[in-house]
Amino acid sequence: LNLWEELKFEVSICDRCRLSQNRTNPVLGEGNTKTLLMFVGEAPGKEEDENGRPFLGKAGQLLTKIFNSVQLEREEVYITNVVKCRPPRNRNPEEDELEACNRYLETQIALINPKLIVPVGAVASKYFLKEKMQDGISAVRGKIFDWDGGIKIIPIFHPSYLLRNTSTKEGSPKWLTWQDMQNIKEMYENLKEAD
Ligand code: SF4
Numbered sequence: 001l002n003l004w005e006e007l008k009f010e011v012s013i014c015d016r017c018r019l020s021q022n023r024t025n026p027v028l029g030e031g032n033t034k035t036l037l038m039f040v041g042e043a044p045g046k047e048e049d050e051n052g053r054p055f056l057g058k059a060g061q062l063l064t065k066i067f068n069s070v071q072l073e074r075e076e077v078y079i080t081n082v083v084k085c086r087p088p089r090n091r092n093p094e095e096d097e098l099e100a101c102n103r104y105l106e107t108q109i110a111l112i113n114p115k116l117i118v119p120v121g122a123v124a125s126k127y128f129l130k131e132k133m134q135d136g137i138s139a140v141r142g143k144i145f146d147w148d149g150g151i152k153i154i155p156i157f158h159p160s161y162l163l164r165n166t167s168t169k170e171g172s173p174k175w176l177t178w179q180d181m182q183n184i185k186e187m188y189e190n191l192k193e194a195d
Contacts, residue, residue, distance in 0.1 A: 004033060007107055011084050017100035019085035019093070025052035029080025029108060036115040036195060037188045039063075040105065041081045042123040042158065043093050049086035054079045062159040063120070066177065070185040078112055080105065082127045092123055102127070109151075115191045117151055118184055121158025128153050142180040144187075152187070156180045 011026045020026075027044040030053055047057040055063050064074055083093040083101045093101075105127075109117070119125040122137040128147060129140060137155060145153040157173050165173045 003107075003111055007104065007111075011104055014084070014104075017083075017085075017097045019083060019087055019097055019101075022088055023085040024049045026084045027052055027054050027081065027086075028084055028104070029054055029078060031074065031078035032076055033078060033112055035077050035112060036191045037077045037184075038109070038112060038114040038117045039077060039079045039120055040117060040124045040127070041079070041120040043081050043083045043090075044086040045090055046086070054081060058163060059159040062162060066159065066181055069178065070181045072181075072185055072188075078108070078114070080108060082124050098127065113149075114151060115195075116184070116187060117147065117153050119153065119155045121156075121161065125155040129155070142176065142183065154180065154184055154187070156184075 008028055011028050014020060014026065023044075027048050041055060044054065045057050045059070048054055048060070054060070063079075067074055067077075082105055083097055084104055085101075087093050087097070117128065119128050122133070125137055125140060126133045129145060132145065133140060137157060140155050141157055142154065147153045157177050162174050162177060168174045168178075
């Protein structure tokens with residue numbers, strides 16, 4: 001088994017936290033394991049749990065649309081979540097669940113070795129930014145943070161938040177996300193050139 005297969009197997013039988021009890025499929029993540037750019041969301045939802053793949057439901061479809069709007073293909077980047085099993089009724093993952101699961105995300109980041117990580121939404125942003133998140137996602141989205149191993153972090157709003165806030169007016173969450181994604185894409189292109 002290579003390291004990715006080992007990791008997939010480990011997650012498939014994982015019962016390190018209570019989220020193992022109600023999951024149908026754990027969702028490790030998918031995409032290009034040699035990419036410079038990773039997206040990390042919160043947790044699998046219903047469709048993701050049923051199919052074992054990340055970002056498939058309405059929010060996932062919107063994320064794919066957002067990618068395409070800046071000429072970014074899903075297959076080009078790697079997409080995962082901070083926890084790999086669906087929390088009941090899509091509640092937020094709890095502290096001990098995040099702690100139990102973080103070894104898998106740490107391994108994924110170590111194997112991929114990206115230059116830029118985009119946490120999608122508040123829960124994922126808190127995982128990376130800890131106390132810098134005290135004023136919430138609106139205060140950090142679109143900003144560039146230095147993280148371990150020289151990796152840059154740029155948080156964006158979660159697409160499920162954008163589904164509830166449909167305005168595209170200047171200054172709206174959707175409009176801000178469009179600006180953020182254009183900056184992320186530009187940074188990604190520069191990183192690719194320098195690589
Ligand atoms: S959420 Fe993570 S730690 Fe919890 S059972 Fe699933 S894979 Fe294991």
